Amino acid sequence: MGTAERGRARETGVAERSTALRRHEAADRGIPGPVRAGESADGERERTYRPLWVEEPARRHPTPDPVRGAAVLAVIVIAVTLVQAMVAFLCTMAGSWLAFPMVISSVVSTVVATWAVVDVWVTRQVWNQRYGVVSEPSSTARALRRERRVRRRQERDELREQERIRRRGGAGQLSHS
Known part of the structure; x- marks a missing residue:
């Protein structure tokens, strides 16, 4: 079914x-x-x-599993980064001793979140490069291949004819040079 x-x-x-x-x-x-x-x-x-x-x-195909996994990880990292930034801001406003460590961890989390987003992009590009290519030659490529085939066939036919003439001992040639 x-x-x-x-x-x-x-x-x-x-x-x-x-x-x-x-x-x-x-x-x-x-x-x-x-x-x-x-x-x-x-x-x-x-x-x-x-x-x-x-x-x-669906009009579009679903996202491949590796890309989806990287995207889920990136969303989680971004969410944690936003929570850390909010906590750092609130600690700073309250004058808490926790403000400085939270600001440092927010900066580090921002770098990690950026890395996670770049990882989604790279994973998507790699997947497309490995599996996403649809092999449909264009009409130009088909025409060029057809011309090459015809040319090779003609060359093979000429070589066969020359071999046949040599095997017959030169019979069929007009002059013996």
Whole structure:
């Protein structure tokens, strides 16, 4: 079962479950519940219920795992850095002895956070370089390869013809130089 089939199966499953749930809740209250597929309680055709939303496929591919991992780490480091900077500021305003160590650790954390963001960028570039290249030659590259193939074929044919002439002992040549 492919992704599209699973998506369709999930949609119908959700629609069926929600319709069954609504019927059950309506029956508890003594209200005639909604009917699926356009049939009324009497078996007559009426309106149909649609799901509230339909899941659409993502337009972009998800981020690769190594890049996602580096990004999560960077977000955590940045969050810790912001908390440290806020604590350093509040300690400075309060005149606490903890202000100086917090300012120093905030500076160090800022360097680490910058390194983490650069790591996300580098990891993304490395992943794209290793795995992200789609091998689709352009029409220009195809034309150049075709010309090279034709040229090599002609050269091979000429070499074969020369070999054939040599094997026959020179027969077929107009002059013996």
